[in-house]
Amino acid sequence: xxxxxxxxPPKLVIxxxxxxxxxxxxxxPRLLLVHYLRDQLGLTGTHVGCDTSQCGACVVALxxxxxxxxxxxxVQADGAEVQTIEGLAEGENFHPVQQGFWEMHGLQCGFxxxxxxxxxxxxxxxxxxxxxxxxxxxxxxxxxxxTGYQNIVKAVQYAAGQITTGSQAVNQSGNVGTPRGE
Amino acid sequence: xxGTIGASLPRPDAFGKVTxxxxxxxxxxxxxxxxLKVVFAGRPxxxxxxxxTAAALRQPGVVxxxxxxxxxxxxxGLIEDDQPVLCAVGxxxxxxxxxxxxxxxxxxxxxxxxxxxxxxxxxxxxxxxDPRAALAADAPLVHDRHGSNQLLHLPxxxxxxxxxxxxxxxxxxxxxxxxxxEHAFLQPEAGIAEVDEQGRLVVxxxxxxxxxxxxxxxxxxxxxxxxxxVRYAAIGGAFGGREDLSIQxxxxxxxxxxxxxxxxxWSREESIVAHHKRHPMEIRCRWGATYDGRIxxxxxxxxxxxxxxxxxxxxxxxxxxxxxxxCYEVPHIAADGYAVYTNNVPSGAxxxxxxxxxxxxxxxxxxxxxxxxxxxPVELRRRNIYREGSLEPTQQPLPPGVSALPVLERCVEExxxxxxxxxxxxxxxxxxxxxxxSVEADQTATxxxxxxxxxxxxxxxxxxxxxxxxxxxxxxxxxxxxxFGYPExxxxxxxxxxxxxxxxxxxxxxxxxxxxxxxxxxRQIAAETLGVAPGTVEMVCxxxxxxxxxxxxxxxxxxxxxxxxxxxxxxxxxxxxxxTDDLHVEATVQYRPPATTPLAAGTGASQPNYCYGYAAQxxxxxxxxxxGQVQVLRIISVHDVGRAINHQQVEGQIEGCLAxxxxxxxxxxxQVRDGRVxxxxxxxxxxxxxxxxxxxIVPVILELSDPNGPYGxxxxxxxxLVPLTPAIAAAIHDATGVWLTQQPMTPERILTALxxxxxxxxxxxxxxxxxxxxxxxxxxxxxx
Numbered sequence: 001x002x003x004x005x006x007x008x009p010p011k012l013v014i015x016x017x018x019x020x021x022x023x024x025x026x027x028x029p030r031l032l033l034v035h036y037l038r039d040q041l042g043l044t045g046t047h048v049g050c051d052t053s054q055c056g057a058c059v060v061a062l063x064x065x066x067x068x069x070x071x072x073x074x075v076q077a078d079g080a081e082v083q084t085i086e087g088l089a090e091g092e093n094f095h096p097v098q099q100g101f102w103e104m105h106g107l108q109c110g111f112x113x114x115x116x117x118x119x120x121x122x123x124x125x126x127x128x129x130x131x132x133x134x135x136x137x138x139x140x141x142x143x144x145x146x147t148g149y150q151n152i153v154k155a156v157q158y159a160a161g162q163i164t165t166g167s168q169a170v171n172q173s174g175n176v177g178t179p180r181g182e
Numbered sequence: 183x184x185g186t187i188g189a190s191l192p193r194p195d196a197f198g199k200v201t202x203x204x205x206x207x208x209x210x211x212x213x214x215x216x217x218l219k220v221v222f223a224g225r226p227x228x229x230x231x232x233x234x235t236a237a238a239l240r241q242p243g244v245v246x247x248x249x250x251x252x253x254x255x256x257x258x259g260l261i262e263d264d265q266p267v268l269c270a271v272g273x274x275x276x277x278x279x280x281x282x283x284x285x286x287x288x289x290x291x292x293x294x295x296x297x298x299x300x301x302x303x304x305x306x307x308x309x310x311x312d313p314r315a316a317l318a319a320d321a322p323l324v325h326d327r328h329g330s331n332q333l334l335h336l337p338x339x340x341x342x343x344x345x346x347x348x349x350x351x352x353x354x355x356x357x358x359x360x361x362x363x364e365h366a367f368l369q370p371e372a373g374i375a376e377v378d379e380q381g382r383l384v385v386x387x388x389x390x391x392x393x394x395x396x397x398x399x400x401x402x403x404x405x406x407x408x409x410x411x412v413r414y415a416a417i418g419g420a421f422g423g424r425e426d427l428s429i430q431x432x433x434x435x436x437x438x439x440x441x442x443x444x445x446x447x448w449s450r451e452e453s454i455v456a457h458h459k460r461h462p463m464e465i466r467c468r469w470g471a472t473y474d475g476r477i478x479x480x481x482x483x484x485x486x487x488x489x490x491x492x493x494x495x496x497x498x499x500x501x502x503x504x505x506x507x508x509c510y511e512v513p514h515i516a517a518d519g520y521a522v523y524t525n526n527v528p529s530g531a532x533x534x535x536x537x538x539x540x541x542x543x544x545x546x547x548x549x550x551x552x553x554x555x556x557x558x559p560v561e562l563r564r565r566n567i568y569r570e571g572s573l574e575p576t577q578q579p580l581p582p583g584v585s586a587l588p589v590l591e592r593c594v595e596e597x598x599x600x601x602x603x604x605x606x607x608x609x610x611x612x613x614x615x616x617x618x619x620s621v622e623a624d625q626t627a628t629x630x631x632x633x634x635x636x637x638x639x640x641x642x643x644x645x646x647x648x649x650x651x652x653x654x655x656x657x658x659x660x661x662x663x664x665x666f667g668y669p670e671x672x673x674x675x676x677x678x679x680x681x682x683x684x685x686x687x688x689x690x691x692x693x694x695x696x697x698x699x700x701x702x703x704x705r706q707i708a709a710e711t712l713g714v715a716p717g718t719v720e721m722v723c724x725x726x727x728x729x730x731x732x733x734x735x736x737x738x739x740x741x742x743x744x745x746x747x748x749x750x751x752x753x754x755x756x757x758x759x760x761x762t763d764d765l766h767v768e769a770t771v772q773y774r775p776p777a778t779t780p781l782a783a784g785t786g787a788s789q790p791n792y793c794y795g796y797a798a799q800x801x802x803x804x805x806x807x808x809x810g811q812v813q814v815l816r817i818i819s820v821h822d823v824g825r826a827i828n829h830q831q832v833e834g835q836i837e838g839c840l841a842x843x844x845x846x847x848x849x850x851x852x853q854v855r856d857g858r859v860x861x862x863x864x865x866x867x868x869x870x871x872x873x874x875x876x877x878x879i880v881p882v883i884l885e886l887s888d889p890n891g892p893y894g895x896x897x898x899x900x901x902x903l904v905p906l907t908p909a910i911a912a913a914i915h916d917a918t919g920v921w922l923t924q925q926p927m928t929p930e931r932i933l934t935a936l937x938x939x940x941x942x943x944x945x946x947x948x949x950x951x952x953x954x955x956x957x958x959x960x961x962x963x964x965x966x
Contacts, residue, residue: 044209045202047418049368050450054864057368085202098200102192105830108838109697110199111206111368111418136872143864145368145419146697148837149872150879 014078018043019087027074033067034058036074037084045085045114049143056142059115060084066122068141085114088121096162097121097155106155108146116142120156128164130156186710187893190830193702195416195695204416207387208372211445215374216245218436218446219293221283221300222455223275226311226525226857227322228304230271230282238285238299243292245440247300248284252439254404258427260394260530262492264325267402267431274307276324276490277525278858279456286436286444309857313487313522314464324490324523333488334496334521336503338575338786346479346514350470352554353479358467358543360925362487362852363460363532363845364861366869369418371428371457372447375437382727383410385434388417390424391734392692392726398427399434410434412726420696421842422531425736426493428457451862458493458530459852461486463502465543471551475565479514482506484540486529488521493530495521500666500781502536504575504790508544509586509659510563511572517786525857531736533842534903537660542925545656545908550921558604559912560594563657568796576781576788583896585822585886586796590657593798593820596882600818601653601802648807651815652917655800658904662793662888662897663739667780670792672739673730674747675770676708676755684714684759689752690722692729693744698899699831700740706827707745707892711752730770738795738897741827745892747773775890793888796822797901803913807936810929812848812914816878817906824888824896836881836902843906845870851926 011026018041025040037043037060046069049055058069061083088095097120100106107113116139123130123138130138135156136149144152198204235247250256250270257263269275269282283300287293310316310324316331324331347353373387383405389395392412400407412430429446436444448456463486470479484502488495503519548566552559568586571579597603664670674691678684689708695701701721709716722729732744754769775792782788800818805811819836826832849868853860861867887894911922914932920939924931 038209043202044205047206047369048208049370049418050864052450052863052865054869055368085200089201094200101200102196105190105193105834107193107196107199108699108834109368109417109419110195110204111416111697113199114202117200132877136877139872141871143368143869143871145366145421145842145869146838147834148839148841148879149875150837151834153872153877 012075014075016077016080016082018082019084029073029075031074032070033072033074033077034069037069037082043084043086047111047114049111054143055112056119057112057115059118059142061118061122064125066119085117088117095121097124097159099162100155100159104151104155104158106147106152112142112144116144116152120159123156124160124163129160183709183713183715186706186716188826188829189706190828191702191706191716193699195701206369206372206418207374207415208447210374210386210415211447212443215443215445216286216288216436216440217290217293218432218444219285219297220281220432220452221285221297221302222278223269223280223282224278225275225304225306226278227274227276227307227309229274229307230269231303231305233271233283234301235283237301238296241292241296241299243288244285244296245288246286247296248286248436248439253402253435255402258398258402258431259492260426260494261496265491267435277527279527280490281432284432284436286440309525311524311526311857313485313524316522316524317520324525328523331523332520333492333523334499334519336500336519336781336786337784338503338515338517339784340575340577341514343479343481343514343516347470349472349478351473352551353468353470354547354550354554355468356543356547356550356923358465358546358923360463360539360542362462362527362529362854363850364454364852364867365421365423365532366864366867367419367421367423370448370450370453373429373433374443374445375433376443377437377441383434383438384413385410385430386413386415387430387433388414388424389430390420390694390696390736392694393731394734395427395430396726399431402431403434403438414694414724417694417696420694420735421533422535422736423457424696425531425734426458450864454862454867455527455859458489458528460532461488461495461498461529461536461539463539465506465539467506467543467547469547469551471555473555475555475557475562477510477512477551477566480507480512480517482517484517484519486519486521487524487526489524489526489528491528493528495529497665497668498529498531498536501661502540505537505540505659506544507575508541508548509568509657509796510548510566511568512566515575517575526854527859533839534660534900535737537658537900537904538846538907541658541904542907542911545905546911546921546923549912560590560604560655563590567657568659574790576786576790578789581776581792581794583793583886583888585884586657586659588886589796589820589822589884590798592882592884593655593800593818596818596820596880597653597655597800600816600878600880601800603653603655603800650805650807650917651802652805652913652915653800653802654909654912654916655798656905656909656912658797658901660738660795660900660904661791662742662795663737663775663791665778665791666788667778670733670743670778671772671774672732672743672747673770673772674732674744674751675730675768676748676751677766677768678755678759679766681765684712684718687712687714687719688722689719689748690729691732691744691748692726693723693732693740694735695723696735698835699828700735700744703741703827703831704744704748707748708752710893711749712756738899738901741895742793742888742891742897743773743775745827745895746890747771749892793890793896795897795901797905799905799909801906801909801913803910803917805914805917805932807918810932810936812910812927812932814844814876814910816876818880818882819902820882820884821898821901822884822886822896823898824891825885825894826883827893827895829883832883832898833881835898837879839899839902840879840906841870841875843903844874846903846926847907847910848927849874851928
């Protein structure tokens with residue numbers, strides 16, 4: 001065995017806009033987008049759950065499309081717009097999909113949640129009124145080990161309802177510790 | 183605040199979880215920390231002849247390579263200290279996931295490079311990888327000093343087994359086998375550790391029991407427990423898989439030895455290869471019953487693959503042996519449980535803790551008995567199911583609050599409504615007649631080895647001819663809390679602050695929230711008891727130095743045990759508050775439930791548990807005769823939870839557990855060959871997706887108070903896993919006429935069973951002997 005890792009390949013410069021903020025960084029060509037986001041930008045809301053592109057905990061939006069950020073090299077995102085879970089809320093206001101996952105108990109341990117939410121945002125962008133079957137197909141690439149998916153489906157339906165009726169997003173500081181109105 | 187109990191309050195932790203702010207262990211890594219990498223054995227059984235760290239130490243960035251020589255007390259375990267932290271030169275590695283060295287480096291890359299440069303020389307040894315063979319006198323020994331691979335043999339005896347079979351009109355034999363199950367919590371093991379300014383070792387990670395992690399770490403390092411602080415970051419699922427130490431002690435060792443902050447993040451592969459699994463079991467059993475529906479005798483042998491280290495194997499096997507006769511009062515029982523050391527991955531705690539394996543066998547046997555005597559399987563259950571005062575196999579009455587029968591009756595009612603269960607075909611709505619006809623047609627096509635339940639298969643939809651629908655019902659029982667005399671306690675402190683009114687309440691209880699929402703449930707109990715709004719209650723739960731020991735988040739116990747400690751402490755604090763003008767009062771209460779007792783040698787006589795949770799499920803499946811694929815269409819899951827502290831969270835527990843149960847029943851095929859894991863990725867070990875789950879899941883919550891639980895609550899987390907595999911097996915049988923006796927019931931196994939079943943139908947005799955698959959023989963005969 002030699003010490004192959006000591007011969008580092010030359011770094012490349014990339015420019016990526018992440019959650020609206022432009023970044024310019026030197027990265028190794030082999031660096032995955034997920035590690036760029038987590039380790040270099042400190043955006044740890046994007047999770048690593050499997051290393052083999054099954055779990056979907058690392059889904060982000062790349063130029064508006066949901067991608068597993070463990071299947072993309074950081075250099076492939078050069079010049080692109082990336083949105084992560086941290087960039088979803090608008091100021092103090094939750095995105096309707098975030099609201100749905102909270103309201104409908106669409107999470108337990110929460111580790112899959114950012115990926116689920118980002119996949120859902122992409123789904124509702126291309127199909128604002130999905131059927132239950134379409135929701136389940138769209139989320140097939142996102143694993144959850146806690147919820148059994150029932151409430152995740154309800155969360156997506158809730159969000160779809162909010163988006164189509166154009167309801168006001170809920171203030172983030174509301175709701176905590178108060179019974180759900182039902 | 184009154185009315186808080188039962189309310190579906192939203193989770194306070196959801197804010198961080200939907201915004202990405204929540205910190206899981208891998209998110210705690212800071213610049214400047216040393217990164218750790220484990221050198222694994224990669225072989226099932228070998229003696230270490232030498233460890234050469236020189237090349238690794240020359241690797242730029244590598245700071246140290248720790249080996250067994252650096253570990254003050256090199257043994258740990260939840261029950262028995264039989265697992266080395268790092269395997270020593272001259273000693274053995276006992277499974278592929280054993281740890282040999284720990285590399286610390288300035289970067290993850292350097293740590294990985296360093297680990298690949300550690301040269302370990304081994305003398306490979308013959309491996310014991312089959313538990314039955316491992317019991318043979320000449321089998322290779324996993325632990326030489328143990329003298330045998332038998333970790334436990336537990337006999338349970340009740341009545342006189344010979345008499346039980348003599349009283350039976352019918353006797354059935356069965357053999358069942360189950361495989362490992364991987365927890366696959368979505369967040370792989372990770373964490374950080376450092377020595378703080380006061381010289382205390384702080385380990386921040388994810389686990390299920392702060393104070394037990396602390397105890398083991400302190401023992402390994404030879405430190406007083408107060409010198410060690412264990413903190414939990416957000417925990418990304420656990421399911422029993424974080425009960426054993428995995429990385430906590432490695433972080434502690436490195437931080438303490440090197441006096442630098444350290445971080446360790448396992449890949450999914452490392453997680454799967456190295457942490458314990460659900461026990462594979464082989465269960466051979468014989469059940470006797472009378473024609474009028476009395477189960478007279480159960481004889482069972484349970485052999486569990488414990489893997490390389492003790493972990494919780496002894497306790498799991500005790501539970502499995504106790505439940506070999508399911509939730510039925512049987513007068514004559516002879517059950518023998520064996521936990522066996524092998525050179526496979528260690529087996530340990532996993533949601534259900536021995537109950538799912540045992541009751542897969544028991545529930546299938548009960549349904550087969552019913553078919554054989556020509557009785558409705560529900561009716562046979564009714565006649566034998568546990569009631570208040572029933573004697574357990576351990577010869578003592580069940581703890582009060584036995585709700586097995588009302589749970590079953592409710593399940594049958596729901597199954598009639600949702601699945602048309604038990605309705606005669608002519609009474610079904612006209613739209614289902616086509617399906618009913620196709621079911622009859624099946625009987626000629628594939629043959630029915632046993633009487634089918636009269637049912638309304640389908641829901642008005644006509645299935646293509648290669649698809650068969652069936653319905654199955656099964657019951658389940660699972661203990662809440664620790665069993666068999668294991669010390670059981672939970673401690674909580676409640677502080678009240680304010681002038682006239684309580685302005686702020688602080689609840690200190692060292693309870694892990696593994697995602698199930700225990701912190702909210704405990705907060706609701708405190709708020710209700712104190713008569714304050716939940717927002718007034720502050721929870722301190724995640725630091726072993728700041729919160730007292732609540733025991734583990736396991737055995738479905740935290741709502742009952744932690745909740746009762748919180749409630750009792752709140753009552754005491756409130757009494758003090760009313761007696762004083764002080765601006766601050768505080769009360770600490772340790773709650774101990776009714777005592778359990780160890781199993782007596784030879785008979786297993788004991789009071790094994792202080793509380794049980796009862797469950798019943800009905801499922802409808804659709805089986806493809808072409809592919810062997812099973813789609814579960816509907817699940818009804820009925821549970822007595824005593825009192826639902828938070829309805830939405832209880833439903834979430836049921837639905838989530840059903841996904842894990844469905845995976846266990848049909849999909850999750852953990853494979854090991856010659857001690858090596860063949861399924862170390864989520865690409866080879868398949869988990870249920872949103873498409874695998876039925877769209878119709880009906881969780882039914884009964885609230886029949888437990889006498890000890892806070893507001894009557896008992897646990898629910900594990901119970902849905904218990905009946906689902908046998909319920910699905912019964913539904914597959916209803917659909918196709920064949921019994922599956924191997925878990926998981928994969929398409930290949932179903933196709934094999936179908937082929938064998940069809941072949942056997944062609945040559946029937948009075949005594950039907952059906953070889954359903956390679957491992958099971960089923961014999962039905964009239965014994966007199």
